[in-house]
Amino acid sequence: MTRHHGMTAPATTGRVLMSGNEAVARGAWEAGVTVASSYPGTPATEILEAFARYPDVYAEWAPNEKVAFEVAMGASLAGTRSLVSMKHVGLNVAADPLMTGSYIGVRGGFLIAVSDDVGMGSSQNAQDTRYFARFAKVPLFEPSDSQEAKAFVSEALRLSEQMDTPVIMRLTMRISHVKGLVELGERPAPPFLGFSKDPAKYVILPAHARKKHPKVLQRMKDLAEMANESPLNAIEWGDREIGIIASGPAYVYAREAFPDASFLKLGFSFPLAEGLIREFARGVKRLHIVEELEGLVEADVLAMGIPVHSVGKLPRTGELTPQRVRAALDGAGIAGTEAPPLPLAPPDLEMLPFPRPPTLCSGCPHMGVFYTLGKMKDLIIAGDIGCYTLGVGSPWNATHTCVCMGASLGNALGMEKAYRMANKEQKVVALIGDSTFLHSGMTGLLDIVYNGGNVTVFILDNRAVGMTGGQDHPGTGVTLQEEKSKAVDFVALCKALGVEHVQLVDPYRLPEVYKAVKEALAHRGPSVIVTNRPCVLIEEFHRTQPYEVLDALCNGCGACLKTGCPAIQVIRREVVRLPNGRDKELSYVTIDPMGCNGCDLCVQTCGPKAIVPVGSSAQATSPDQLQN
Amino acid sequence: MNADERKYPKGNTSWPTRTLNVLLAGIGGQGVLTASQLLAEAAVQGGHDVKKSEVHGMAQRGGVVTSHVRIGRKVYSPIISSGEVDLLVAFEEAEALRWRPEVRAGGTLIVNCLRVLPPVVNLGLFKYPDDPLESLRGFTGSFLPVEASAMAIEAGSPRLAGTILMGAAAAVLPLSVEHWEAAIGTRFTTREIVDQNLKAFHRGREYALSLGLAPANLLHNR
Numbered sequence: 001m002t003r004h005h006g007m008t009a010p011a012t013t014g015r016v017l018m019s020g021n022e023a024v025a026r027g028a029w030e031a032g033v034t035v036a037s038s039y040p041g042t043p044a045t046e047i048l049e050a051f052a053r054y055p056d057v058y059a060e061w062a063p064n065e066k067v068a069f070e071v072a073m074g075a076s077l078a079g080t081r082s083l084v085s086m087k088h089v090g091l092n093v094a095a096d097p098l099m100t101g102s103y104i105g106v107r108g109g110f111l112i113a114v115s116d117d118v119g120m121g122s123s124q125n126a127q128d129t130r131y132f133a134r135f136a137k138v139p140l141f142e143p144s145d146s147q148e149a150k151a152f153v154s155e156a157l158r159l160s161e162q163m164d165t166p167v168i169m170r171l172t173m174r175i176s177h178v179k180g181l182v183e184l185g186e187r188p189a190p191p192f193l194g195f196s197k198d199p200a201k202y203v204i205l206p207a208h209a210r211k212k213h214p215k216v217l218q219r220m221k222d223l224a225e226m227a228n229e230s231p232l233n234a235i236e237w238g239d240r241e242i243g244i245i246a247s248g249p250a251y252v253y254a255r256e257a258f259p260d261a262s263f264l265k266l267g268f269s270f271p272l273a274e275g276l277i278r279e280f281a282r283g284v285k286r287l288h289i290v291e292e293l294e295g296l297v298e299a300d301v302l303a304m305g306i307p308v309h310s311v312g313k314l315p316r317t318g319e320l321t322p323q324r325v326r327a328a329l330d331g332a333g334i335a336g337t338e339a340p341p342l343p344l345a346p347p348d349l350e351m352l353p354f355p356r357p358p359t360l361c362s363g364c365p366h367m368g369v370f371y372t373l374g375k376m377k378d379l380i381i382a383g384d385i386g387c388y389t390l391g392v393g394s395p396w397n398a399t400h401t402c403v404c405m406g407a408s409l410g411n412a413l414g415m416e417k418a419y420r421m422a423n424k425e426q427k428v429v430a431l432i433g434d435s436t437f438l439h440s441g442m443t444g445l446l447d448i449v450y451n452g453g454n455v456t457v458f459i460l461d462n463r464a465v466g467m468t469g470g471q472d473h474p475g476t477g478v479t480l481q482e483e484k485s486k487a488v489d490f491v492a493l494c495k496a497l498g499v500e501h502v503q504l505v506d507p508y509r510l511p512e513v514y515k516a517v518k519e520a521l522a523h524r525g526p527s528v529i530v531t532n533r534p535c536v537l538i539e540e541f542h543r544t545q546p547y548e549v550l551d552a553l554c555n556g557c558g559a560c561l562k563t564g565c566p567a568i569q570v571i572r573r574e575v576v577r578l579p580n581g582r583d584k585e586l587s588y589v590t591i592d593p594m595g596c597n598g599c600d601l602c603v604q605t606c607g608p609k610a611i612v613p614v615g616s617s618a619q620a621t622s623p624d625q626l627q628n
Numbered sequence: 629m630n631a632d633e634r635k636y637p638k639g640n641t642s643w644p645t646r647t648l649n650v651l652l653a654g655i656g657g658q659g660v661l662t663a664s665q666l667l668a669e670a671a672v673q674g675g676h677d678v679k680k681s682e683v684h685g686m687a688q689r690g691g692v693v694t695s696h697v698r699i700g701r702k703v704y705s706p707i708i709s710s711g712e713v714d715l716l717v718a719f720e721e722a723e724a725l726r727w728r729p730e731v732r733a734g735g736t737l738i739v740n741c742l743r744v745l746p747p748v749v750n751l752g753l754f755k756y757p758d759d760p761l762e763s764l765r766g767f768t769g770s771f772l773p774v775e776a777s778a779m780a781i782e783a784g785s786p787r788l789a790g791t792i793l794m795g796a797a798a799a800v801l802p803l804s805v806e807h808w809e810a811a812i813g814t815r816f817t818t819r820e821i822v823d824q825n826l827k828a829f830h831r832g833r834e835y836a837l838s839l840g841l842a843p844a845n846l847l848h849n850r
Contacts, residue, residue, distance in 0.1 A: 017678070
């Protein structure tokens with residue numbers, strides 16, 4: 001992460017460009033939130049990063065979203081305003097305290113900010129967080145831009161306190177990662193009530209829960225009444241022929257596609273403002289509902305007995321755009337729009353002119369592990385969530401499953417047991433990053449130990465939550481607010497969990513990695529290999545002298561390309577006829593001196609020793625000298 | 629006060645009613661987001677409404693990165709509809725090919741003369757186009773190849789390429805030079821880096837102007 005030393009007082013007037021995430025952080029600060037917790041996850045990461053930079057706040061990375069939720073909830077119970085933020089799938093992890101937190105309620109206002117990765121730019125599914133508000137019976141706010149994201153925070157916290165409920169704010173990637181103008185305000189003195197011992201409220205025994213349940217249902221009814229009056233919900237009358245109900249980014253797309261239509265914009269979007277919806281439906285000729293992902297409002301409005309013309313017309317996969325909205329509503333019979341109907345599918349960017357999928361960085365320490373595992377074709381490799389999921393791609397093809405945070409260990413154990421029950425021997429490897437292991441991998445390892453799994457676990461410790469931008473975590477020894485902290489000792493931790501065969505290896509030393517894997521696979525019972533090199537994108541990584549290829553020595557074998565390093569570029573190809581009559585394509589390479597981080601993995605793969613430190617070729621000009 | 633005025637601060641009414649659509653496209657690590665930040669900030673300095681969309685996370689790792697910047701009196705959608713890009717700034721030649729279909733008829737295309745081969749090409753799984761710039765010659769609007777990466781290295785750092793490209797873009801965009809300069813002053817912190825970027829910006833702008841890329845009004849030319 002970018003280190004931010006020192007702190008200047010934030011401006012309290014003016015308009016500035018802010019992402020939706022920065023705006024939520026700003027809104028929380030201005031609303032007097034003093035405790036916030038999160039676990040990094042795209043597209044929500046920057047909420048806590050931004051919040052941590054404000055004065056007079058406590059902001060932390062928790063090991064996972066469940067803990068983050070519980071920390072923020074604890075702060076609320078102690079009578080302060082609090083915030084927890086996460087990506088959509090993070091709320092699955094935090095669902096347990098959410099479901100009961102709804103019954104218990106709050107003391108200080110409690111906001112749950114969740115960002116949905118609708119287009120799955122960096123996620124494994126596209127679940128719609130609006131379901132969780134319905135599931136947990138808590139109110140839902142949906143801003144449609146940065147300014148609203150900021151303004152809705154204080155409104156949500158006020159409602160939270162008034163109605164004794166956590167509030168979910170649903171963002172999407174196109175709110176979180178879109179910058180727009182935001183009007184700044186001041187931070188009043190934060191409220192603090194202190195805890196109040198009240199077991200009937202805070203100790204959710206079955207007897208207490210049974211009493212709470214009808215109250216939660218009544219709360220929903222009261223909230224629905226309030227939604228009718230909320231300033232966040234407004235009718236914008238335009239052309240009465242077309243009426244559109246929309247919330248969040250769907251609103252801005254629809255607004256752009258149909259600038260003259262009438263709109264019912266829902267900012268406080270659950271429970272539904274039924275009275276307002278009925279009034280709006282009466283005032284327009286044809287009613288349409290524009291929603292991204294699921295048709296939740298559509299189903300509820302239909303259940304009210306109100307006809308909806310857009311039923312079944314909106315795409316239910318991928319992000320909306322003004323074009324997709326226009327095409328969908330053209331299909332619903334809106335006459336007179338100028339633009340011709342457009343295909344509903346987003347353009348397939350992979351078609352032109354070649355795909356450019358995400359890849360590991362040059363010098364990434366994961367490459368040494370993937371290079372080694374990729375050569376062992378008889379392994380099953382259960383992968384996990386992080387940069388190392390990219391090990392699925394060429395040239396490594398060294399990841400065979402990926403499900404969710406921490407799944408690799410349980411998956412590996414289940415596979416190994418299944419083969420064993422079929423009387424077959426199968427080597428299974430689980431591959432997981434440092435932060436993911438601490439998030440939800442430890443319990444999986446415990447299961448492997450407890451139940452005698454013959455599984456080898458790789459903990460790729462690169463001292464960062466890499467994919468989201470190199471954030472700190474309990475293994476790095478630094479907190480979100482840059483305090484020094486206790487760093488987890490992975491070797492000692494695994495031993496404490498009962499793993500007897502634990503090795504620490506340098507992933508840049510290929511023979512060492514190979515030897516460690518061979519040893520671990522030969523061991524009967526659980527084994528763990530921990531790697532020890534930092535992510536190349538964090539401060540702890542020090543770039544060393546770059547390497548270059550001596551063209552005269554390169555034999556075109558392409559072995560270095562098997563590392564997968566993006567700094568290695570093919571400059572020419574040549575087809576030669578081998579003695580056995582087969583053709584072989586040779587790939588002569590060069591190394592991009594700007595891209596090379598000096599890790600020397602490729603050097604170890606080079607038979608003719610053609611890869612040398614930049615500049616060293618001046619002294620060693622002849623091949624003879626080099627080989628000595 | 630209608631609903632819009634309540635929710636949205638008023639934009640600069642000197643801007644025509646149509647929103648300007650700029651698409652920046654490149655590869656993770658090339659500085660696409662920094663460059664789009666300069667553009668968005670220059671628009672803010674000019675008193676306009678602006679929305680800027682970004683890509684973070686997995687897609688950034690050596691993959692394609694795009695940033696949509698929309699400038700107008702009141703901008704709703706943060707994303708540009710397909711085929712409605714007024715100006716495409718491509719940070720790499722093949723990316724210009726990839727994103728060209730998004731540009732409207734009569735739009736403008738600025739391309740950094742740079743080829744970055746991804747591992748899938750180096751491994752021989754896919755072919756890099758023979759000559760992307762040549763394929764782009766048939767482009768019907770204004771087309772400007774800029775040796776931004778080479779100029780950037782000359783100017784002291786390959787990281788300046790994005791600012792040079794923004795300089796070239798400034799030649800065609802209806803934003804004043806002083807607002808661009810203010811944006812550069814806001815985005816970068818140390819005096820030295822601000823100066824380097826100001827120089828790079830002017831280098832790019834003068835280059836585009838010297839080739840006769842007229843400051844055509846992108847908004848009316850459709």
